[in-house]
Amino acid sequence: MTDIAENSTTGSGRLTDDSSLHRSWAKLKRNRAALVGGVLIVIYVLSALTAPLLFSGNPSAPNLINSLEPPSMKDPLGTDELGRSILGRIIYGSRISLVIAVGVVFVGMICGIPLGLISGYYGGKIDFLIQRATDAMLAFPGFLLALALVAVLGVGVKNTVISIGISMIPMYIRLVRGCVLAIREEVYVEAARAVGTRDAIILLRHILPNVMVPITVQTSLSMGTAILFAAGLGFLGIGVQPPTPEWGAMLGSARSYLFHAPHVATFPGIAIFLAVLSFNLLGDGLRDALDPRFKL
């Protein structure tokens, strides 16, 4: 996971400024890697949205006569141990992974951004409290934290989203707080305070838009991480449960057939890799286009 939290101790440009938005867009369009990432994301989202059109039939219905068939004209990616089309399950799996990725980022942002804003803006005791809680959460590597939470909450799509989402919160808190620390000293914030603007308005109207650049970049990278984490939990058998077509769980069950039918493990892995790669490519491109200071 690429974490830009440590790098973002300074404020950054607003996304709302028209000319800088155009400049960034032009820069992004020139970045071929980011374009490839964008195209892959479009394909990924389209396959998730149009899954029933791309694959007719039930991707979870077993057909034991066809089990572990190699790729053929009928089943371009072969079949799994229960004779289900791997292509069909990958297409439907894109829905699950997309829902999880969006859900995870939503949970991370909805909790992390307000806490980061409050922590950075008010400082003092509340900052101390939030930061120590963040330290405790960051003492666990993200995947382990998600693992611990899933152990408590249980398996399934909803709990996978909550667990991974919570593990993303400290990263958003750190990222936003770092930016706010610099922005709160800016003249326009001081001016807003001097004319008696309420703190909530200052935070939402003056500070939040200035934090949007690093948040946008981080969100793209976090989507990739979320897909990886969810697939990891599925692979371990503690994420999304069979027969739901989830890429990680598909790989988990393919482990037993590595010696006889390696194709069962190959294609879901490629799907995960391409989905994560697309968000990483776009995230890198966005970072270069929106704020080169964050470049790694």
Next chain:
Amino acid sequence: MLNYIIKRLFSTVPVLIGISLLLFFMLRMLPGDPAQVLAGQMATPEEIENIRQQLGLDRPIYEQYAAYLIRLARLDLGRSARTQNPVTQEIWARLPNTLLLAVVAITLACLFGIPAGIISAVRPYSWIDYLVTTSALFGMSMPVFWLGLMLVVVFAVILKWLPAGGTGSWQHVILPSITLAAFVVAFIARMTRSTMLETLSQDFTTTARSKGLQERVVVIKHAFKNAMIPIITVVGLQFGLLLGGAVLTETVFAWPGLGRLIVDSILARDYPVIQGAILIFGLLYIMVNLVVDLIYALVDPRIRYD
């Protein structure tokens, strides 16, 4: 230096309290009665009551937490619900395996990642730079467990050169450590590249070049030495990522480490072991960060801790 180490150890106390709180409430967050969950479905009401008293669940929450902290201070992590062995015994039996894997993997990652990053930075925008940056991006996007499975297919199933899993010889270490190393080598290469690019454009490297020093000396003695702090930081941070990756890698290769223990315990709902193993992972991560801080002083004489 000793004073700094002591101070730094004390500064980890709030984080440790935070971790203990997190783990303590983890068990209390369980849906339903924790004693019932720990006792299992078939337990009699007497057994459940017994566990409730053993864990002090009938006492106020602050007393329960204080008792939990006292037990932690005595390194008493409870007993495994599955095997009835002390949790510390379960952990110590597996910790060396995970550490072996982690150390071999981080060494491999540094051996490949740092030179790759340096070469990439010395020849920016050349084919080798594109190769390194593209490989790094691929490495970051690749699911570690899938890479592990593919390595098994190639080296164990097709070529039959290496064992597919388990332990017992040095050959067993190769595939899991390569899998785990691939997970972090990308980050190390990227960070080395960006830091080296920055130091190579600094005035002191221009001065070194203008003195007529060989490019090799400029890169290694002047630029790399100054780029080491961020690189060491990222290596330390990656150690955490590696611990997370170990859970998956150990599962792929049936490696009897701490990660595998966590997964087995989650599947068996063995909460004392989950709590204990995750606590040890957290402690390891904190200790690695402390060691990283101390290494700063060794590599950069400007950093003094007295």
